[in-house]
Amino acid sequence: MITISARAHGNLRRHFPGGRDEADFTLPDGSRVVDLLKAIGMPDVEVWMVSVNDLLAKPEQILFDGDRVNIFAPVAGG
Amino acid sequence: MPNGSCGQILRVDLTRGAISVETPDENFYRAHLGGRGLIAHYLLKELKPGVDPLGPENKVIFATGVLTGAPVAGSGRNSVGAKSPLSGGYGDAEAGGFFGPELKRAGFDAVIIEGRAKRPVYLWVHDGQAELRDAAGLWGKKAYDVEQAIRAELGDKGIRVAQCGVGGENKVRFACVSNDVTHFYGRGGIGAAMGAKNLKAVAARGHAQYASVNAERVKEMGRAMTQHITENEKGFTDLGTTGTVVALDAGGGLPTRNFRDGSFEGAKKIDGTTMRDTLLVGRDSCFACAIHCKRVVERKPGEGRYVIDRNYGGPEYEALAALGSLCGVDDLEAVCKASELCNAYVLDAISTGAAVAFAMECYENGILTKKDTGGLDLRFGNGQALVQMVEDIAHRRGLGDLLAEGVARAAEKLGPKARRFAIHVRGQELPMHEPRMKMGLGIGYTISPTGADHCHNIHDTMFVKRVESVKPLGILETMPATDLSPRKVKTLKRVTDLRHTINSLGLCQFVSWSYDQQVELLHAVTGWSTSLLELSLAGERAANLARVFNVREGLAAANDRLPDRFFQGLGNGAIAGTKISRKLADAAKGEYYAMMGWDRETGRPSEAKLDELGIEWAAAQLPKTKAQAKAKAPAKRTAAKAKSAPRRATRSTRRKTA
Numbered sequence: 001m002i003t004i005s006a007r008a009h010g011n012l013r014r015h016f017p018g019g020r021d022e023a024d025f026t027l028p029d030g031s032r033v034v035d036l037l038k039a040i041g042m043p044d045v046e047v048w049m050v051s052v053n054d055l056l057a058k059p060e061q062i063l064f065d066g067d068r069v070n071i072f073a074p075v076a077g078g
Numbered sequence: 079m080p081n082g083s084c085g086q087i088l089r090v091d092l093t094r095g096a097i098s099v100e101t102p103d104e105n106f107y108r109a110h111l112g113g114r115g116l117i118a119h120y121l122l123k124e125l126k127p128g129v130d131p132l133g134p135e136n137k138v139i140f141a142t143g144v145l146t147g148a149p150v151a152g153s154g155r156n157s158v159g160a161k162s163p164l165s166g167g168y169g170d171a172e173a174g175g176f177f178g179p180e181l182k183r184a185g186f187d188a189v190i191i192e193g194r195a196k197r198p199v200y201l202w203v204h205d206g207q208a209e210l211r212d213a214a215g216l217w218g219k220k221a222y223d224v225e226q227a228i229r230a231e232l233g234d235k236g237i238r239v240a241q242c243g244v245g246g247e248n249k250v251r252f253a254c255v256s257n258d259v260t261h262f263y264g265r266g267g268i269g270a271a272m273g274a275k276n277l278k279a280v281a282a283r284g285h286a287q288y289a290s291v292n293a294e295r296v297k298e299m300g301r302a303m304t305q306h307i308t309e310n311e312k313g314f315t316d317l318g319t320t321g322t323v324v325a326l327d328a329g330g331g332l333p334t335r336n337f338r339d340g341s342f343e344g345a346k347k348i349d350g351t352t353m354r355d356t357l358l359v360g361r362d363s364c365f366a367c368a369i370h371c372k373r374v375v376e377r378k379p380g381e382g383r384y385v386i387d388r389n390y391g392g393p394e395y396e397a398l399a400a401l402g403s404l405c406g407v408d409d410l411e412a413v414c415k416a417s418e419l420c421n422a423y424v425l426d427a428i429s430t431g432a433a434v435a436f437a438m439e440c441y442e443n444g445i446l447t448k449k450d451t452g453g454l455d456l457r458f459g460n461g462q463a464l465v466q467m468v469e470d471i472a473h474r475r476g477l478g479d480l481l482a483e484g485v486a487r488a489a490e491k492l493g494p495k496a497r498r499f500a501i502h503v504r505g506q507e508l509p510m511h512e513p514r515m516k517m518g519l520g521i522g523y524t525i526s527p528t529g530a531d532h533c534h535n536i537h538d539t540m541f542v543k544r545v546e547s548v549k550p551l552g553i554l555e556t557m558p559a560t561d562l563s564p565r566k567v568k569t570l571k572r573v574t575d576l577r578h579t580i581n582s583l584g585l586c587q588f589v590s591w592s593y594d595q596q597v598e599l600l601h602a603v604t605g606w607s608t609s610l611l612e613l614s615l616a617g618e619r620a621a622n623l624a625r626v627f628n629v630r631e632g633l634a635a636a637n638d639r640l641p642d643r644f645f646q647g648l649g650n651g652a653i654a655g656t657k658i659s660r661k662l663a664d665a666a667k668g669e670y671y672a673m674m675g676w677d678r679e680t681g682r683p684s685e686a687k688l689d690e691l692g693i694e695w696a697a698a699q700l701p702k703t704k705a706q707a708k709a710k711a712p713a714k715r716t717a718a719k720a721k722s723a724p725r726r727a728t729r730s731t732r733r734k735t736a
């Protein structure tokens with residue numbers, strides 16, 4: 001099993017346990033970014049992009065124990 | 079009179095000290111809604127072409143929307159406009175806060191201010207009355223002190239104050255207007271137009287209740303939205319817009335070092351999360367809104383390198399990026415201090431940051447030297463120099479005097495080498511959204527009535543995976559952020575028309591009112607049997623009035639262009655090397671003109687479009703085209719013939735009738 005620390009940006013945190021913006025998730029070895037999103041229950045259409053250890057990642061990228069994942073919602077005005 | 083409006087507009091002539099009240103009819107409100115729609119109508123109708131934006135002939139117009147002050151989230155929004163001292167074209171800006179609802183409670187939907195007072199004055203509007211009062215003692219004071227002094231003088235802590243600040247007094251071309259000290263009508267330099275009139279502030283207080291035809295339904299909708307906010311918007315409440323810094327950095331579109339780069343190595347240091355965990359001491363809000371997206375930061379004496387006064391709120395995303403990454407500054411305290419000074423002197427933080435970033439790039443390229451900067455080492459990243467420059471711009475000291483003119487004018491003075499570093503559209507500095515990441519937004523910058531702006535624009539990233547929210551506009555398919563095809567232009571046109579509408583209604587775009595809900599809300603307030611079509615046409619009407627204003631001022635299609643920098647590759651980050659194709663950008667701009675019913679080449683509104691929008695009178699404001707000028711003599715003959723035409727028509731009609 002691997003443990004991933006994830007941070008949800010914008011209003012994506014509502015999919016995280018307790019609505020917090022940071023949480024750790026435990027997944028089977030060989031899990032990919034897309035598996036993490038599924039495990040969290042985060043709909044793909046709400047996700048703009050995902051970075052793993054500060055580099056943009058594709059949905060198929062394999063995750064490793066200790067990876068830091070950021071999940072971003074689309075960004076509008078400011 | 080329709081509910082939602084007072085039916086009264088105040089007119090103040092500062093030169094003569096005369097105050098009068100006008101009462102437009104219901105159709106006027108229905109056609110223009112208020113805010114931008116109302117401002118565009120009056121500026122086009124009443125300003126002479128070519129007037130000096132800093133002269134007495136310009137007019138400053140405060141305008142609420144028909145929904146401003148309704149008991150629902152987001153209704154604190156209202157506008158102020160004038161011929162822009164920054165762009166020389168149509169100018170207006172919106173803000174939230176509490177001033178707009180208070181102005182309405184005082185009995186007025188709008189205030190039109192003309193002329194110039196001999197000495198500094200402020201306008202006191204209260205329960206259907208208005209008077210001009212001496213403001214000599216307020217001149218030169220910081221915004222919070224001005225508000226406190228006015229409240230003390232009039233003996234009422236509930237008074238809401240909109241003001242122009244020291245920046246406006248000194249005619250800094252991007253001086254803005256603030257209300258309640260921490261809410262900003264940011265863009266276009268309207269504060270300079272106000273300061274040039276010797277008008278320090280407008281203070282409002284009233285006790286009339288906002289009236290709706292179906293008050294119960296309005297309240298119900300307000301309650302439902304508040305519940306939605308409480309359940310779903312925790313992230314936005316927690317970080318406001320400031321969490322955007324790391325998101326845009328990750329995507330490679332965080333404006334960095336004067337838009338040279340798209341990623342900033344110091345992004346995390348200035349992000350909203352860091353600010354929350356270090357300097358944030360509170361979250362502020364606007365009238366009736368449960369989101370509380372406004373930031374409050376503080377550093378008490380002895381706590382850090384700068385004292386930061388919490389009375390000036392705190393930076394939101396635009397200020398964090400403009401004063402932070404755009405200047406290469408990763409010192410959050412310096413960024414917050416610079417933001418506090420912008421707020422205290424009432425300067426637009428976007429244009430201020432952009433002006434400093436421009437100067438930094440000029441300095442690094444030898445166009446400016448220590449001789450020009452008064453010894454400051456004005457390199458990217460120097461937070462101390464940034465703070466100093468904000469002071470100097472507000473007071474027009476040294477290099478600050480040049481930068482106070484805005485980057486376009488400053489570059490003209492510094493010579494051709496500086497021009498490539500002046501990042502603006504029609505004189506207005508770009509907001510903090512990278513056109514090489516959001517390409518439709520880039521086109522939106524060029525066709526915006528006010529110069530580069532992100533509030534009446536699209537954010538392409540919103541339509542990459544989902545278009546649910548815009549399906550009622552006939553936009554059914556997702557599209558890449560870099561798409562510049564006609565379907566993107568259609569999205570730009572339809573969404574932007576309705577952005578003009580929301581800026582006329584007086585609703586905040588951060589509150590997730592769907593289009594259907596906006597229609598229902600307007601119906602519940604006014605009783606009008608209205609529709610999304612009618613709302614959309616109101617936005618298009620405002621855009622056309624503003625366009626005619628700009629064409630009349632000689633701002634042609636050639637001015638609707640992005641700076642060269644965006645046709646070159648981004649320096650670094652996730653989309654390093656990405657550039658906009660000039661050919662595609664030109665084609666998209668022409669396509670937008672055509673979709674608006676404007677000439678594809680010149681961007682001039684067609685008479686048919688103005689007729690369709692019920693503003694046929696605006697056609698007479700358009701300068702003659704070359705063809706019209708050439709055909710001047712024959713046109714006279716045609717006109718003479720035309721005189722007899724109605725008689726003939728009448729005769730033939732009579733015959734027909736008979």
Ligand code: SF4
Nearest residue numbers: 152364367371586588
């Ligand atoms: S979302 Fe923010 S800006 Fe908009 S009304 Fe609410 S507090 Fe004001």
